[in-house]
Amino acid sequence: MDVHEAFHLDNLSLPVPQRINLLLLLGCWFWYLIIKLYIKNDIDIVKLIALDKSASKEEDGDNTFNTNNNANNLSTLKLSKIVYNFNVKLTKIILPMHIITCTFWFFRQNYADVLFSQPIDSPDSRNDPFFLFAMAQRICEIIIKTSKIYPLLQALFIVYYILRNCSIIRYCCSRLIFIESRPRNLRTTYILISDTLTSYAKPLIDFTIYNSILITGEIKLRHLDLLVACIPIFIRIFQCIREFINSNGMDKNHLYNSMKYASGLPVLFCMWISRAYPEYHETYQINVFHKVFMLINSTFSFYWDIRKDWSITSLYNIRSSSVANTKADPKANKRVNFPVKYYYYTIFYDLIIRYWWCWIFFGQILGFELTDSMIFDGETQYLEIARRALWAIFRLESDHISSMTSIK
Structure with missing residues (x-):
């Protein structure tokens, strides 16, 4: 909106x-x-x-x-x-x-x-x-x-x-x-809630703008939507920094994770520039910077989903590098709890949704009349909630395996 x-x-x-x-x-x-x-x-x-x-x-x-x-x-x-x-x-x-x-x-x-x-x-x-x-x-x-x-x-x-x-x-x-951060299952709950909030950012933006107009008759803050979009990002950044500090600087994954979320801020900054200075809105430079930052954010997030959140180290052999040390309880030492094809389907779906803006951009280059959607208005919001549900399935599975075998 x-x-x-x-x-x-x-x-x-x-x-x-x-x-x-x-x-x-x-x-x-x-x-x-x-x-x-x-x-x-x-x-x-x-x-x-x-x-x-x-x-x-x-x-x-x-x-x-x-x-x-x-x-x-x-x-x-x-x-x-x-x-x-x-x-x-x-x-x-x-x-x-x-x-x-x-x-x-x-x-x-x-x-x-x-x-x-x-x-x-x-x-x-x-x-x-x-x-x-x-x-x-x-x-x-x-x-x-x-x-x-x-x-x-x-x-x-x-x-x-x-x-x-x-x-x-x-x-x-x-x-x-x-x-x-402790116990681990409580930390998982925090992450599920916080990351889910990021998936609801776009509908929350639309909802906030709507209520602003409903209550005041106009948008009092010109960039209210960008301000709302920053809230879930900063929540996750603060959480990652706090965990990094609590680990006494030993676990740098938290720092890298905060960088992943921070990579979304330049995208919002480019949007703000194009609004605050309309003369730059259609300039080649601002569009290039905007697309480059979106590419960085999408790629960083896609990599983190697979490698860190789902603990998938190889696309050829899902979690094959993690072999159980004991065979006393085979079920407890399982590294894959679902059919392998489900992992590939989910990775492919995650790829499609993470780069949805890219497919629209290519469609515009090819001459299709696309704005922010391909099929119907707000489609990405529904697709993103489905992506988040799939993400949660394998994120929780990764924690389950980690609690059993400490592969992380």
């Missing part, structure tokens, strides 16, 4: 702010599918993300996160049922609201002027045959005109519902910048 375009709420053909609500709901269902996949492969995801400690905390009524309590009061099957019921309840609330919002939005875009351009005068008596029609018209007018705020109410409810029902997310969100 470009803040320099003529942006008016009544001119939007699609409810852009509804997108973040659908993506949040989609993310919840992806999480359920991840749990089911881990159950099928006999991996205890409860221990991987510290939910066993979270459960014991809730039962004890303790307000602090007890990292010393090893009581596993939550089984993986029970977690699956809890998440499923949670998603069903949330879907039953949000999906009807989404349909209602889109319906009212459609009428406001296409028929509001026709229906309400000449309001009917109030009938003098309730016995007037036009009384019910006039009242129905006014009620519809109020509902349709207030439909602008429905996306905001839904988003607030989803966030409240998630935080209210998941203590581990509530705990980690309250200390997101001050990441705790």
Whole structure:
């Protein structure tokens, strides 16, 4: 959503702010599918993300996160049922609201002027045959005109519902910048939340701009979208630096990881330059720098996904360099928990989405009329959430293998 375009709420053909609500709901269902996949492969995801400690905390009524309590009061099957019921309840609330919002939005875009351009005068008596029609018209007018705020109410409810029902997310969100490196499964939870936030950056930007216009009637901060885009990046940078300091400077992977996230800042800087100084917007130099920085960021992120987050050292033989030292428990020493073809499919998908901007750029060079999408508006946001779900599957698997065999 470009803040320099003529942006008016009544001119939007699609409810852009509804997108973040659908993506949040989609993310919840992806999480359920991840749990089911881990159950099928006999991996205890409860221990991987510290939910066993979270459960014991809730039962004890303790307000602090007890990292010393090893009581596993939550089984993986029970977690699956809890998440499923949670998603069903949330879907039953949000999906009807989404349909209602889109319906009212459609009428406001296409028929509001026709229906309400000449309001009917109030009938003098309730016995007037036009009384019910006039009242129905006014009620519809109020509902349709207030439909602008429905996306905001839904988003607030989803966030409240998630935080209210998941203590581990509530705990980690309250200390997101001050990441705790120990125990390892708690650190994994922090990373999952923080990296997921980066995937929601674009819909969050659109949603923020929408609410800014909704509340004030205009965009008070000209570069509000760039400011919002920086928040997830700086959160991860601060987390990486904190972990690097906590390791006494011994683990330089944290420093390199912070550089990966920082590589996205020059991209935002180029966007700011093109806006603050319009004379540079179409210049060759700024476009070249912009594309080069995007290429660096995409390549760095793609490499880190495969090599560091998923612990895949070879594309020819997935994790073949890590051989189990013992054969006492073959299942515990497995380096690959899923069919090998799944890894290749996911790597290919990650490659496609990381360089999605590149395919659009090449399409423009070839003469196709492409803007920021190929198929439909906002497609990359849905594709990115799916990519993040796949990333989480193999990121958690990597942690599972690491906890069993210390291959990292």
